[in-house]
Amino acid sequence: DIQMTQYPSILPAFVGDRVTITCRASQSISNWLAWYQQKPGKAPKLLISDASSLESGVPSRFSGSGSGTEFSLTITTLQPDDFATYYCQQYFNFSWAFGHGTKVEFK
Amino acid sequence: QVQLVESGGSVVQPGKSLKLSCATSGFGFSRYAMQWVRQAPGKGLEWVAVISHDGSKMYYPDSVKGRFSCSRDNSKNTVYLQMNSLRIEDSAVYYCAKDVYGSGSFADHWGQGTPVTVSS
Numbered sequence: 743d744i745q746m747t748q749y750p751s752i753l754p755a756f757v758g759d760r761v762t763i764t765c766r767a768s769q770s771i772s773n774w775l776a777w778y779q780q781k782p783g784k785a786p787k788l789l790i791s792d793a794s795s796l797e798s799g800v801p802s803r804f805s806g807s808g809s810g811t812e813f814s815l816t817i818t819t820l821q822p823d824d825f826a827t828y829y830c831q832q833y834f835n836f837s838w839a840f841g842h843g844t845k846v847e848f849k
Numbered sequence: 850q851v852q853l854v855e856s857g858g859s860v861v862q863p864g865k866s867l868k869l870s871c872a873t874s875g876f877g878f879s880r881y882a883m884q885w886v887r888q889a890p891g892k893g894l895e896w897v898a899v900i901s902h903d904g905s906k907m908y909y910p911d912s913v914k915g916r917f918s919c920s921r922d923n924s925k926n927t928v929y930l931q932m933n934s935l936r937i938e939d940s941a942v943y944y945c946a947k948d949v950y951g952s953g954s955f956a957d958h959w960g961q962g963t964p965v966t967v968s969s
Contacts, residue, residue: 743910743911774954776955778894780894785944785946785959785960785961785962786886786894786944786959787959788955788956788957791949791954791955791957797957829893829894831894831896831955833953833954833955836899836906836908836952836953837908838884838896838899838908838910838953839896840886840893840894840895840896841893842893843893843894
């Protein structure tokens with residue numbers, strides 16, 4: 743099974759900061775990676791698919807990069823609405839796995 | 850617009866069974882794979898099942914394989930999750946989600962979730 747290691751688990755930040763979350767796969771998954779945002783009590787929301795494709799309607803301050811085993815989600819100029827938990831998910835070769843999540847919280 | 854509404858969650862004793870349903874609307878249901886993802890209280894996301902658009906292929910993680918079974922009725926635009934031999938660690942909010950492809954990849958729309966509590 744492919745394991746996803748996501749870090750940091752908690753990311754204290756200020757409004758206006760640039761933040762980066764990293765996800766590492768235990769083996770190459772090409773670019774088969776998605777990023778989700780989840781707020782308390784709500785369902786996850788798709789932000790990015792195929793490692794770097796921004797979902798329609800998602801602000802351009804969100805971006806994804808990487809391929810193979812190393813991936814990152816960057817939020818430039820963090821907004822109050824961005825304080826949430828973020829998950830990566832691989833979907834390579836009919837297997838699925840989420841990272842453990844990164845909570846972006848107020849510093 | 851795309852809507853997914855889960856139902857069937859409840860409190861159940863260990864070892865018992867439960868069947869969840871996810872009624873959908875607003876998209877061509879028979880063209881898309883569907884997923885079940887769960888989230889234990891205060892924990893992260895865990896995929897539970899993926900079923901192909903025509904129901905011919907199902908995929909499960911080892912944690913539920915042999916106990917959970919996913920099915921769909923394309924005439925009713927509904928996907929199901931039959932959960933047998935439930936364990937305390939199966940307690941979670943269960944989400945159904947629409948895949949973007951017919952065979953299984955990532956999910957672009959999610960339901961609001963239905964809670965399952967396994968407790969004696």
